[in-house]
Amino acid sequence: MTLPFGQLPGVRTVPFAQDLATHGDRTALITHDGEVSYRELAARVAATARRLGRDRRLVLLTGANTAEALVFYLAALTAGHPVLLVPGDSAETVRSLVAAYDPDVVVRPADGERAVHERRAGSAHVLHPDLALLLSTSGSTGSPKLVRLSHDNLQANAESIAAYLDIRDSDRAATTLPMHYCYGLSVLNSHLLRGAGLILTDLSVADPRFWELFRLHRGSTFAGVPYTFDLLDRVGFATMRLPHLRYITQAGGRLAPERVTHYATLGRRAGWDLFVMYGQTEATARMAYLPPGLAAAHPQAIGIPVPGGSFRLRPLSDQAPHLADPPGEGVGELVYTGPNVMLGYAESPADLRLGRTVRELCTGDLARRTDDGLYEVVGRSSRFAKILGLRVDPQRVEAMLERHGVTAYCTGDDEELVVAVADDVDAGQVRRLVAGECGLPVRAVRVCVLVELPRLASGKPDYRTVRERTRRPENVPAATTASPPAQAPTDTEPADPVALGRLYAEILDRADVSEDSTFVGLGGDSLCYVEMSLRLERLLGHLPADWHELTIRDLCRPPRRRATRRRTLETGVALRAVAIVLIVGSHIPLFLVQGGAHVLLGVAGFNFARFHLTAAPRRERLRHTWHSIGRIIAPSVAWIALAVLLTPGYDPENVFLLNSVLGSHEGRQEWHYWFVEALVYFLIATVLCLAVPVLDRAERRWPFAFPAVLAALALVTRYNLLGFDLRVRHLAAVVVFWLFALGWAAAKASTVWQRLLVNAAVLATVPGLFPDQQQRELVVMAGLTLLVWIPSLPSLGPLNRVAGVLASSSLYIYLTHWQVYPLLADRSPLSALVLSLAVGIGYATVATRVMRRLPALLRRGGRGDDGPRAARPVPQLHG
Incomplete structure (x- = not known):
């Protein structure tokens, strides 16, 4: 018997990837280069599977919303090669995961095409026969901790999603999320399963060209995280004419109940549905969904388990004594069981030989089941911070601030709760609201004003970056502290980022300066451009032509050695x-x-x-x-x-x-x-x-x-x-x-x-x-x-x-x-x-x-001592 598409003998594969040709001449992909039918896609997948070889190997693939990346992903699944899917826009992540997992094959862009780097003919690893996919738990970082997903996980979750969304072969989904993010990948898998079309694009929903593409190709659905809906508000989505739109899905974090109600109502008037969903990478993608008919009446709920899955609530009796504010009757940790639960984690190549080590998924979320049979998430057990002896739930703080119209990311340690907000927010009011909500003294709440709240490529809050940008440096003096003038670095020495941070903070009057800040991003204009350029040149000894768009981190890198350095004037x-x-x-x-x-x-x-x-x-x-x-x-x-x-x-x-x-x-x-x-x-x-x-x-x-x-x-x-x-x-x-x-x-x-x-x-x-x-x-x-x-x-x-x-x-x-x-x-x-x-x-x-x-004088005159000036941090220069 001839195995399809170069499938390896004795190795299980994913049916929806094998069965592409059964959808015939239906449109599978819509790209900048034209349309690709399922028959054509199947042929390209088969050819690429043969290219990957018959020896089962670990394939590292950089994700992208392109036909080439999707073909390699499907080819590896079809032939039985486990795929380590990583962000396509992060060279550092690729380097760290190559070093940590030593993949046998690396597939990444080069000169406009996908280059296949075969690092060895066979495999350096023992690969479990069920292993199909490895994903980062965060969808962004280069952490060596990965989620191990099986062929059954991928197939089962694609089937359950396609069932409750009623995906049809006439549907066309636009790729609004990264391929390497489990939510974005689930859109691809579930639509390929049903023979639907995929509009492959990296355009943001904030870009008018996205909507032109969506209308032109009769887009019927797209996926969004909470940040996506912020962008939809900005671009006037409510007034758009989208005649083929059937439904929108939302996951990737909690969408405020009032926003759920707003979009559910908007959809009902315009003739499309809103599916609010809940999931984790450890469950392949989705664990729950809220039927659209219930969204307006129950906007705070995550809904019911996906087909084939089930929930139970683990009692919190062992945790309750530590909680400053008991979560309420009927609340427990949400535990999920279903065929889409991961095999387990991998933290080193040795773990790739393991089979199933996890039978159920402890989500870390605190939830309750309503009388209507719907589940509601009310907190997060793993994000609790114990501050001055009180256990504080940052997610609850974020939800409280959201009710006051403030988007914030919260984190904390043993001494203080850190609240990161955007720079158009009254920091003093935020500080007082949070202190009152948590029962903390005002001194234990620090509000950090950032130019923009950091997000992962998936649109989720990037708490790791928040912690880095808001961390108090041990030996960095305040921006107002006098310090000796910095000397210009030599050709091979890096500049001092602390000195540059002080300079940016002084000239632009900003206290949210980080190594990722740019002059333009901090609101610099022509009135302070010249002064900044002159003083930077004295600090750096050189000044790139595009310095105003470079981050402090990039400016601090030593320049390449030159035989002579000629001065220029813009x-x-x-x-x-x-x-x-x-x-x-x-x-x-x-x-x-x-x-x-x-x-x-x-x-x-x-x-x-x-x-x-x-x-x-x-x-x-x-x-x-x-x-x-x-x-x-x-x-x-x-x-x-x-x-x-x-x-x-x-x-x-x-x-x-x-x-x-x-x-x-x-x-x-x-x-x-x-x-x-x-x-x-x-x-x-x-x-x-x-x-x-x-x-x-x-x-x-x-x-x-x-x-x-x-x-x-x-x-x-x-x-x-x-x-x-x-x-x-x-x-x-x-x-x-x-x-x-x-x-x-x-x-x-x-x-x-x-x-x-x-x-x-x-x-x-x-x-x-x-x-x-x-x-x-x-x-x-x-x-x-x-x-x-x-x-x-x-x-x-x-x-x-x-x-x-x-x-x-x-x-x-x-x-x-x-x-x-x-x-x-x-x-x-x-x-x-x-x-x-x-x-x-x-x-x-x-x-x-x-x-x-x-501005500082006006703030001081208009607010008390615990106002924003007291709350704003010293410029931080971390990450």
Whole structure:
């Protein structure tokens, strides 16, 4: 008898992987390269099975939502090779598991394909005949502790899931979760079992392209973890038209009951079902599901056991004396039994020879059974922390905070409970709520404010990273503690991450700095970019061009040794420095080289795109942009108000930056601050535009086309085709907006053709802006052309420092020079220039310090001693 697909004699396999061809010409996979039928998939699996050989071996496979990865997975299952499935995006995890388990074959991406590295012809291990799959218990880390799953486990769980979801051969599921995560893998297994289609994609549900793909290919279902539903809220899922959607599944952590009710109700109105599910890797994937009809009435329940499984509640009599708050009558540890329960754990290669060592699964969850026969999880026994003698359930704390609208991850040790929250949360209120809930003194609760709560690739909370980022370092002083200046490292020495962390915390006024922080991720903008770059260069001795997007960890790595190290200066910084000198010098006038202010408008658009249009969620991007707008408006209004009070020629409209809208336009002095007004108008208009979800999604999808279209539309007002009454045309915000949009497009131009397009637009549209002032137009065209094509210019260390100070102070020099240079212009124009620059630099120093301290002062003034300032931790630099 010929064994199918190269199956090894005497070895059990997984039926759904063997039976692919029985589904004929039905569509199995939908990829970027087209559709693959089940018949074609079966042939590819058979060929790959033969490629893996007839000697049974341990195959390490990096997971990915691609046809190639899926084919190797099915081929190994079909031929009987145990698969060690690992994250495809973590080289460190691959290295650690290769070292720990010494696989015989490693299959991973290389040059756009799956490379098969056969480390030996046979196997170095004794492999139990039932062993089919090895998965990490966390789905992310490189821990050597793995879950051993059998062929029966995979088949049984796929069958039970397909049964209660009523998966049909006409269904098409989109891959919203990683393949190496048991939940994501169960979607693949159960749909392949029924001959359904799989839409293979790595696109996030926050990406508009995902929904285009989903509609185009008649997607009928997708899976989500709690974080997925946060993303659905952001993208306006409730208003989407998805005519083929039949149901959504949710697992991977507890979804708040009110969210369950909301989505169950939404689904009932739109004609699709919500399946809330419960599972663990140790049970292959699923142990329970909540029938959709019960979701709205019982949103707190995990439901009933999956077909073929059963629950029992193990009494807590041996645990009750240790609980600060007994869990309630009828509560016990949830224990599951079923054909999908793992064979057992593996902690070393020697464990791969073992058969079944586990008969039932003690979940570690505390649960009760309701009168309706539904199970509810009420706590987690294994996550209890004993703090000051009291046993605290972090999951209960998280649920309490969620009821108050706060998403938090909690962990703890013998001394304190640590609560990690996002940076838009009132930390003081959180601290008091938690202390009151747990009966702990306030001093035993530490609230750590993080830029973003860390999650695993599966979307689950990453408690390991939370513990690392919030751990109190033993020997790291507070950010405010004085310390000797750090010396620049040598070519082979790493930089000091603690020193860099202090610097980031000081300049950005953040207490949540970690080694994974970036300048952009912490809300850095153009106002503090130059100061940060100069001080980083002194600490590092070098500065990569993309440093603002690199983590502190990456910045601290020693650079490759170079024969010589040439200093460079970023073109944007150079243009800001040169432009402000030209502006002041021409106003005195010491010389007459005009056009600098209009160059700065292009640079402003360029920096806006670099520092604010990041991959962060929409609300975070908007928050950072509003913060930057405030940092421009506050010092501007303060100085202009002083000028209006003490000097003639200005109107009250100037104070409110409304001269170009409401001013009388009769005097030249009224227009002194046109540049500040235009910059503020542009930023506010842009942030309001991107606050609209559909426009935010459009900008993310078409990062270059979006500003290019804006620039094209702005030509209507550039040439005043609408016939506005413009008194000073080249100073009107509606006229010069196209320069800001072109700078934005220049920052997002990633190809030569895109840069050529921007440069052509500059050369075609700047002429005519200043009638009979050809020199002025040449300055603007030259400056913007440099910005488009030249990222950095050759420079010297001293020149960098001078240019850096001028560039970082350029806004403040512009504000103050109008009142300063007249004091000396008649006697010594050069002295007037020097004094104007010096006063502006001085005002920049004062304003920057005040703006950094203002939020803390406002918090301190508005809250008591146990408010956020007391609760915020020192910058932590772990992991």
